[in-house]
Amino acid sequence: MPFYPALKISASNSSQQKAKKKRTAQRIKNLKKALIDHFKESSVGDNPSESVRIATWNLREYGGSKYNGRDYECVYFIAEIISHFDLVALQEIRIDTDDYDDFDNLLRILGPSWSFIATDVTDGSAGNKERMVFLYNRKKVFFKNIAGELTLKEGGKIKAHFGERIKLEQGLKLKLPTGSDLSGIYGARLKTLGGQKKLDADLEIPLPNKTLLELPEGTHLTLVKNTVVTSPGRGKANVTIPNTISGDDYRLRFMNNIFDDSLRQFARTPFLISFQAGWLKLNLCTVHIYYGDDGKRKLEQRRSEIEMLTKALANKAKTEFKQDKEAFMGVLGDFNIVGKGHPTMEALESNGFVIPEALKSIPGSNVKKDRAYDQIAFWNPKRNTEYAKLDVMGANVFDFFEHVFKKEDEATYRAENNNGLKDKTSFNDWRTYKMSDHLPMWIELRTDFGKEYLDNVTD
Structure with missing residues (x-):
């Protein structure tokens, strides 16, 4: 349940400030209705207490200053979207150790039931000063106090795109x-x-x-x-x-x-956390895979990162987490996958990892919906357990640009001051720095296995 203190209209507000606050409030109302309708259309469950909604969202340079950064309007919209999930893996988060006002503003809007766990910044230019964050609602999900960054063993590292240099x-x-x-x-x-x-x-x-x-x-x-x-x-x-x-x-x-280091760890170190929602136990790893560009050698490094990731996680599932037979291993985030049938997608669907069928039908998670950058996959999801199942109750991406920062709003934003939208600035590019160039991808999983547990005891 988000809170909206910055929207209170005071007598000292200018006419433009009042208009902006009213517009923001109306857009939030539109978002609420759109999200409720979206989940009704995309989910088969009708009892939220029996499921958990998990999302992955690359928030383009969140905390950055391009186009004057994000003001309260943008953060309210982002918070409203996040509030409709229970657990969200975020990428491209810029949080300084001594200054994280932008992210703190997001947390204040979401309210006291929300908490987060963030990675350190990966060294080197490929890390891009980014953190990855798990943001979760403690009313639905609890952190099991197990977390770690995933690194590769000697002899199993990723070959840099430039080879030996x-x-x-x-x-x-x-x-x-x-x-x-x-x-x-x-x-x-x-x-x-x-x-x-x-x-x-x-x-x-x-x-x-x-x-x-x-x-x-x-x-x-x-x-x-x-x-x-x-x-x-x-x-x-x-x-x-x-x-x-x-x-x-x-x-x-x-x-x-x-020599340049041609045998590398991940460009941004994957982050593995253990959570539980109801009866469902999840070991979730969030990633932001190396991008580079679409050149042949850099694509190979991207593909190699994904393959080494699934191999390392599969080994963890078989060894470190093998005692907990009711827990499922999942990976989610921005994989920079080119598309279906591409070697980068094949790398994700290797070493026992499976993308749920409900997500495979989605055309793309970027704004143009033509790239399969973001994904959610699970290791050996159909394996036999005593009572738990990986029961998918819904999945989709949510297109927020159908409801906020719409194309027909361009003239309104161009008339405002200090929002970074200049005469020669592309509105389409500008709005992705206010919201994102990625759409949130989500999956809903069943969490109530009480009947199955009791059946297992009595049979």
């Missing part, structure tokens, strides 16, 4: 063939910082044949174990080294810290 900052030099010149104009992604144009993504330039790499002092040639040699005496090896060295018998040993 050597740094040229410790004495290494490239020598181009005579007459070669790599200077020129290349397609690139740019940003402006301090009045200067800078690359906003790595720019890779193919090197011509016969380019040489001059190695620094301290580099060693290694002959690997089991290379065939001759021996002039005990403890000595006689080796013949050709002028051009290549093949399986040789390696180069460089000084420390010369």
Whole structure:
């Protein structure tokens, strides 16, 4: 039950402020009705006390400042949508350790029954200073005091999209063939910082044949174990080294810290939490998978992250959580999946993970509804248990832009001051930073298995 204190109209409010508050209140009423109708159409259950509604929602740069950030109108709309769920996994949340006003405002609107658990920020540029958050209503869901970030073991890490890459900052030099010149104009992604144009993504330039790499002092040639040699005496090896060295018998040993890390953990560390709602026990992992772009190599890193994720979670389900036979393992979040039948989708549906049929029919969870970015999947959902089941009672995505920040509202917002919508700003882009470029995806699961439990006892 959200609270709306900022909507109170006072005598000191300007006519524009009064109009905005009235508009916001009316839009909240519209949202309430739309959400109630939406769940009636999408659910088969008619008793909320016997089910739990779980959602995943990427809230685009929530806490960011682009287009002047989010004001009370936006936060009220977001809170109203969240309040109709019981447990929500949020991605792209910007919460500073000493300043989380934007998120605190959301919590105040939702009310005292709501609580949250957030991840740390993953180091590195791929983490994008984001946190992932589980936000839950304690009247319906309780945290079982088990939480952890999922990391990969040595030997099972994700291959970076760039493969092996050597740094040229410790004495290494490239020598181009005579007459070669790599200077020129290349397609690139740019940003402006301090009045200067800078690359906003790595720019890779193919090197011509016969380019040489001059190695620094301290580099060693290694002959690997089991290379065939001759021996002039005990403890000595006689080796013949050709002028051009290549093949399986040789390696180069460089000084420390010369390679980019090509074997990686997740770009944003997945977050695994244990919850219970009624009789239903859930171990849920929320993720925001590496995006990069749709280039072939970066797509492979994306696919690899998803596959390694399902493998690691399946292993946990089989080992760490095997004693609790009534608990189900689920994963939900922004997987940046391209679409149905794509290798990124196949990676999610591997290692025993299954996307419920009710979610497979959804065209897309982005605003255009043409990409399957967000997903919810469960490990071995049909396995035999003593009484519990993964009983899906409804699933869908909710399109909030049919009710707030509608296209026909563009003129109204352009007439307002200080909302970041400038003359040349795209309204469609602007409104995704006020709400999101993702739609909340949800699933409803049955939580009352009392009859099955009693049947199991008496049979």
